[in-house]
Amino acid sequence: MSLTTAHSVVAPTATSKRIAGTIVVVYALISMVPLLWIFATSFKTPPDSIAYPPKILFQPSVEGYCNLFTTRTRQTPDYINSLGPATTFCDETTRKRNMVIAGPSNFLPRFVNSLIIAFGSTFCAVFLGTLAAYGFSRFKVPLADDLLFFILSTRMMPPIAVAIPIYLMYRELGLSDTALGMILLYTAVNVSLAVWLLKGFIDEIPREYEEAAMIDGYTRLQAFWKTVLPQATTGIAATAIFCLIFAWNEYAFAALLTSGTAQTAPPFIPAIIGEGGQDWPAVAAGTTIFLVPILVFTILLRKQLLRGITFGAVRK
Amino acid sequence: MAEIRVENLRKEFGAFTAVEDSNFVVEDGEFFVMLGPSGCGKTTTLRMIAGLELPTSGQILLGGENVTMRRARERDIAFVFQLFALYPHMNVRKNIGFPLLAQGMPASEIRQRVEETAKLLRIDHLLNKSVSGLAGGDRQRVALGRAIVRRPKCFLMDEPLGTLDTEFRDLMVHELRELHNRIHATTVYVTHDQMEAMSMADKIAVMNHGIIEQFGTPREIYDRPATMFVADFIGSPPMNFLGFGGGLARGAREIMVQGAKVTVPEVREDVAPADMALGIRPEHIRFDDKSGLRGAIYGTEYLGTTQIAAVETADGIIKARVPAEIRLNPGDQVGLSFNSARLSLFDKKSGRAVRTSIHDLASQGRVHHG
Ligand SMILES: Nc1ncnc2c1ncn2[C@@H]1O[C@H](COP(=O)(O)OP(=O)(O)O)[C@@H](O)[C@H]1O
Numbered sequence: 001m002s003l004t005t006a007h008s009v010v011a012p013t014a015t016s017k018r019i020a021g022t023i024v025v026v027y028a029l030i031s032m033v034p035l036l037w038i039f040a041t042s043f044k045t046p047p048d049s050i051a052y053p054p055k056i057l058f059q060p061s062v063e064g065y066c067n068l069f070t071t072r073t074r075q076t077p078d079y080i081n082s083l084g085p086a087t088t089f090c091d092e093t094t095r096k097r098n099m100v101i102a103g104p105s106n107f108l109p110r111f112v113n114s115l116i117i118a119f120g121s122t123f124c125a126v127f128l129g130t131l132a133a134y135g136f137s138r139f140k141v142p143l144a145d146d147l148l149f150f151i152l153s154t155r156m157m158p159p160i161a162v163a164i165p166i167y168l169m170y171r172e173l174g175l176s177d178t179a180l181g182m183i184l185l186y187t188a189v190n191v192s193l194a195v196w197l198l199k200g201f202i203d204e205i206p207r208e209y210e211e212a213a214m215i216d217g218y219t220r221l222q223a224f225w226k227t228v229l230p231q232a233t234t235g236i237a238a239t240a241i242f243c244l245i246f247a248w249n250e251y252a253f254a255a256l257l258t259s260g261t262a263q264t265a266p267p268f269i270p271a272i273i274g275e276g277g278q279d280w281p282a283v284a285a286g287t288t289i290f291l292v293p294i295l296v297f298t299i300l301l302r303k304q305l306l307r308g309i310t311f312g313a314v315r316k
Numbered sequence: 317m318a319e320i321r322v323e324n325l326r327k328e329f330g331a332f333t334a335v336e337d338s339n340f341v342v343e344d345g346e347f348f349v350m351l352g353p354s355g356c357g358k359t360t361t362l363r364m365i366a367g368l369e370l371p372t373s374g375q376i377l378l379g380g381e382n383v384t385m386r387r388a389r390e391r392d393i394a395f396v397f398q399l400f401a402l403y404p405h406m407n408v409r410k411n412i413g414f415p416l417l418a419q420g421m422p423a424s425e426i427r428q429r430v431e432e433t434a435k436l437l438r439i440d441h442l443l444n445k446s447v448s449g450l451a452g453g454d455r456q457r458v459a460l461g462r463a464i465v466r467r468p469k470c471f472l473m474d475e476p477l478g479t480l481d482t483e484f485r486d487l488m489v490h491e492l493r494e495l496h497n498r499i500h501a502t503t504v505y506v507t508h509d510q511m512e513a514m515s516m517a518d519k520i521a522v523m524n525h526g527i528i529e530q531f532g533t534p535r536e537i538y539d540r541p542a543t544m545f546v547a548d549f550i551g552s553p554p555m556n557f558l559g560f561g562g563g564l565a566r567g568a569r570e571i572m573v574q575g576a577k578v579t580v581p582e583v584r585e586d587v588a589p590a591d592m593a594l595g596i597r598p599e600h601i602r603f604d605d606k607s608g609l610r611g612a613i614y615g616t617e618y619l620g621t622t623q624i625a626a627v628e629t630a631d632g633i634i635k636a637r638v639p640a641e642i643r644l645n646p647g648d649q650v651g652l653s654f655n656s657a658r659l660s661l662f663d664k665k666s667g668r669a670v671r672t673s674i675h676d677l678a679s680q681g682r683v684h685h686g
């Protein structure tokens with residue numbers, strides 16, 4: 001638990017700080033260009049979005065968001081004129097393109113699916129992972145090292161290698177295209193990561209805390225709940241974010257195993273088709289909205305995350 | 317409060333024996349110290365008494381009840397850990413009240429008990445503070461508070477002063493003993509520091525390599541060490557040893573050491589010829605020019621009222637505690653004479669003390685365990 005490391009003994013000079021700062025800022029900007037591009041595209045009109053050369057400056061429009069949340073049908077101008085005045089902005093934009101809104105699109109239910117599946121599987125993975133990690137950390141588990149390696153090894157396999165067997169299995173079990181099936185799958189994938197990460201965090205918590213509680217009259221489960229868990233919150237938060245990001249972004253299994261009621265947002269968004277092909281503003285709008293939950297979750301837990309990442313460097 | 321009785325307690329970790337057939341009794345209200353170098357099995361013994369570790373064999377009785385296989389929470393004991401194990405997510409009040417919460421005690425009563433305890437330990441002004449900001453001595457007091465608030469059958473403390481700096485340590489030694497005098501709780505206290513042990517204990521068990529080498533009062537252990545290990549471990553500087561050969565007959569009163577005659581306490585057993593050692597505490601050595609046992613001053617360490625003189629003899633360096641006024645220069649030739657009534661004799665091979673008249677007092681009345 002030393003605070004000094006070999007390479008941080010020399011204080012950085014002003015110049016080296018400035019150079020390091022510049023590199024970080026430039027790298028951050030480069031990483032953010034695609035995000036900014038998507039954000040910009042979501043506010044373009046369909047013609048602007050495919051204009052060449054690409055438009056940096058454009059008249060912003062929420063047409064992409066309108067198209068994301070609605071389905072539209074093409075009508076004759078006579079029919080459109082026979083309707084009453086447009087009630088919403090989306091109505092108006094749609095009519096300008098000789099179309100009328102036919103109803104809501106599937107985006108909202110798909111987005112809700114994503115929320116349920118990602119948060120559900122994250123909860124399960126972290127819950128199981130915490131208990132397993134505690135067990136591995138505190139008890140003499142026979143073949144503990146082999147078991148831990150086995151758990152980790154499930155992560156080494158490319159998902160596509162097991163895609164077909166899982167597809168067949170899920171069809172047999174009736175888990176295809178169900179939220180439960182996806183939660184189970186993502187839990188299984190994430191639990192290995194969760195066990196490994198959490199074991200590291202729990203190993204750092206001296207066992208004297210639970211022992212003190214057990215001597216003082218608590219059962220092991222109570223001691224775990226009242227002394228270990230409160231001290232493991234940073235680790236649990238960090239682990240939850242990693243699990244959530246995986247489950248939220250997962251595309252391959254979602255594309256293979258979900259198509260209807262349980263479809264998540266990742267396979268849905270790129271398949272949004274407009275007039276004459278891909279509706280890029282709607283796709284960009286979907287992507288932008290899709291980023292929000294992770295962003296919020298990360299910002300809410302940023303303190304724990306930061307402490308979680310630097311865990312062990314500071315004595316509590 | 318209760319008596320603690322440990323019978324043939326043994327703990328093996330795989331092929332390694334951490335505690336070997338330990339036997340001792342801590343009487344009700346007694347302050348018992350387990351003393352020994354690091355790694356000798358003190359913590360392991362304590363953890364078995366607490367129920368945190370199951371013994372390989374043997375029995376533990378608390379107040380006459382066999383608790384060997386009971387869970388820790390069913391034993392009604394309190395444990396003060398070396399690292400205090402204060403819960404960082406609770407303030408001082410919650411930490412002290414935590415054991416009472418387990419018993420489902422009403423909040424008002426917990427409040428009252430916690431405040432009483434805090435007053436006893438003079439930390440009542442800290443009750444609403446976070447434990448992470450506390451100084452070492454106060455953390456120690458909170459840990460003690462958590463132990464005594466429940467009024468358990470006995471207290472177990474594992475080197476509770478080990479992480480404190482010297483200044484606090486002396487203060488806490490005093491406070492702990494004073495606290496014990498007030499509440500008279502049966503206490504098992506583990507330490508590797510002989511000064512702590514000597515100043516606090518009613519009884520001491522000196523451990524080495526998982527074995528209790530001697531069990532007795534601080535005075536017995538200091539004056540009549542049962543083994544050379546104990547003689548060497550206790551005392552600062554420790555007991556001196558001078559080798560001698562030949563057997564001993566019951567009733568003998570003299571031995572030959574380096575060609576000089578030394579009067580010793582009357583031997584109470586026959587000892588076959590073997591390598592033996594004469595044990596002399598530094599304060600039982602006088603400089604005496606008439607003595608046949610000679611050496612040269614090697615160096616001195618001035619302590620104010622006394623000084624420690626290192627004397628080089630034919631059998632190595634001997635440390636003597638002599639009055640500070642004596643002027644000594646390196647190389648000075650001196651004769652050594654001893655306080656005959658206070659000498660110990662050991663068998664070098666087994667390390668065990670030979671029975672002599674100094675043991676006569678010990679055998680009066682009390683039975684010793686271990
Ligand atoms: N859980 C364990 N597994 C294996 N060896 C142990 C375990 N606990 C203690 N030991 C060993 O037992 C010996 C005694 O340990 P301990 O009781 O902690 O000593 P002390 O408290 O006197 O310093 C040490 O050599 C230690 O390495």
Ligand SMILES: [Mg+2]
Nearest residue numbers: 355358359474
């Ligand atoms: Mg220890």
